[in-house]
Amino acid sequence: xxxxxxxxxxxxxxxxxxxxxxxxxxxxxxxxxxxxxxxxxxxxxxxxxxxxxxxxxxxxxxxxxxxxxxxxxxxxxxxxxxxxxxxxxxxxxxxxxxxxxxxxxxxxxxxxxxxxxxxxxxxxxxxxxxxxxxxxxxxxxxxxxxxxxxxxxxxxxxxxxxxxxxxxxxxxxx
Ligand SMILES: [Zn+2]
Numbered sequence: 001x002x003x004x005x006x007x008x009x010x011x012x013x014x015x016x017x018x019x020x021x022x023x024x025x026x027x028x029x030x031x032x033x034x035x036x037x038x039x040x041x042x043x044x045x046x047x048x049x050x051x052x053x054x055x056x057x058x059x060x061x062x063x064x065x066x067x068x069x070x071x072x073x074x075x076x077x078x079x080x081x082x083x084x085x086x087x088x089x090x091x092x093x094x095x096x097x098x099x100x101x102x103x104x105x106x107x108x109x110x111x112x113x114x115x116x117x118x119x120x121x122x123x124x125x126x127x128x129x130x131x132x133x134x135x136x137x138x139x140x141x142x143x144x145x146x147x148x149x150x151x152x153x154x155x156x157x158x159x160x161x162x163x164x165x166x167x168x169x170x171x172x173x174x
Contacts, residue, residue: 009119010145012040016116017064020057021141027057037108048108055109063116067143072120072129079117083110087118120145137164 019026019036027033030048033056037046048056062079066072084101091097102114124132127147135142135156142156155161 007119008041009115010123012112013063013066013116013120014143014145015040016056016060016112017067017143019060021143022139027053027060029053033108052108055107056112059109059113059116062113063120064143066120066124066129067132067134069129069133072124072132076117076121076124079113080121083113084118085114135160137161138167 015036027036030050030053033048033053034046037048038044062075065075083106085103087099087101089097090100101118102111106114120132123145130152131147132145133143133152133154135144136154137156137160140156140160142160144153144156146153155164
């Protein structure tokens with residue numbers, strides 16, 4: 001349980017929040033959570049139970065406001081204060097050097113909170129909170145991270161962007 005790269009932690013945060021949007025809940029069972037962690041590069045053994053599932057869902061809702069621009073710096077500082085420890089480098093089990101920010105005995109939820117909070121904090125410090133967003137499509141609530149360009153991206157995908165463009169064209173030309 002570690003941070004191999006800040007990008008990975010940001011992707012983890014985005015994907016975690018997007019497990020529940022306007023679309024149906026994806027983290028419905030411990031097995032689903034286990035699959036989510038494995039798909040995000042966590043090595044076996046990944047053992048999770050119902051308590052882990054509930055705690056991870058709570059962390060997900062604690063992280064969500066960061067993307068909604070709801071006092072994001074305060075939210076991240078609170079998560080870091082509560083879950084992160086002094087960072088330390090490790091090359092345990094023959095892995096490449098990587099940074100740990102959660103306690104060695106952290107639960108999955110505590111590890112996710114510390115890792116995603118540090119990843120998002122580093123990303124926001126580099127790109128601004130404008131780069132962490134909720135999709136602007138009316139029927140979409142997915143969040144995304146996108147390093148700011150001249151015009152910050154507004155939609156999670158080109159699909160949401162073109163759907164919104166078509167809808168507003170139809171509204172103007174009934
Ligand atoms: Zn969208």
